[in-house]
Amino acid sequence: MRILLVEDTSDVAEAIVSHLARIGHTVEWESNGAAAGRRMADSFDLVILDVMLPQQDGFSLLEQLRGRGQKTPVLMLTACAEIEERVRALDLGADDYLIKPFDFRELDARIRVLLRRSGGESTNLIHCANVSIDRKSRSATLDGVPIELTRREVTLLEIIASRPGRIFNKDELMDRLFTVDDTPNANTVEQYVARLRKKLAGAAFEIRTLRGLGYQLVLHAPADGGALH
Numbered sequence: 318m319r320i321l322l323v324e325d326t327s328d329v330a331e332a333i334v335s336h337l338a339r340i341g342h343t344v345e346w347e348s349n350g351a352a353a354g355r356r357m358a359d360s361f362d363l364v365i366l367d368v369m370l371p372q373q374d375g376f377s378l379l380e381q382l383r384g385r386g387q388k389t390p391v392l393m394l395t396a397c398a399e400i401e402e403r404v405r406a407l408d409l410g411a412d413d414y415l416i417k418p419f420d421f422r423e424l425d426a427r428i429r430v431l432l433r434r435s436g437g438e439s440t441n442l443i444h445c446a447n448v449s450i451d452r453k454s455r456s457a458t459l460d461g462v463p464i465e466l467t468r469r470e471v472t473l474l475e476i477i478a479s480r481p482g483r484i485f486n487k488d489e490l491m492d493r494l495f496t497v498d499d500t501p502n503a504n505t506v507e508q509y510v511a512r513l514r515k516k517l518a519g520a521a522f523e524i525r526t527l528r529g530l531g532y533q534l535v536l537h538a539p540a541d542g543g544a545l546h
Contacts, residue, residue: 318362319361320345320361321344321357321365322346322347325367325369327348340455341472343495345361349370350374357378357382361389362389363389363390364392366394368397379409380409382410390412391412394415394417396417425453443475443478447459447521448478450475460519464517466516473509473510477534482534484533487531490506494506510524
């Protein structure tokens, strides 16, 4: 998903960005607290927020975010293990807390929990008709058979399959699939949707193009005309 990382230690930030991008997330990185405050007004699925930052610390950024009424999940990072600091972060509205140094497996697990929670889901699996997506393994199956998808194709499928019926415009999909450095455009999104459609031949749904609006996943009606379950 689209993640904002706020971390001023370059080697730590670069390692996190590289790791999360490798498993399919789109990550934007800010190293400056004041600049991060401006970016946090944008739409992100998750904010990973360091406590100690230049110009504006993580606590005040978190307070600012919650003060605007934004409910974006926030995972705090810190090198301090003091209980008072963790309590303060949670009281200000953080959803979780991770102490440096950490294992990437734990970071991945905590991210999955927060994304599940924000989506109202209780497991790492998303089921949409006869297609299943596993957030942990970054894989998908059609009627139980694995589908060969790239990491961005899995992410695109995860986005639209988690909200059947919702219309996603191209700009929103670009924001969630790519970083600014990828220089995407509307044609790039069209190409990914076209490739995903081909690989999902046999799925009990279709990805419709709504001219001037975007894309919508629509479940097929049962053959007997009964209700969908």
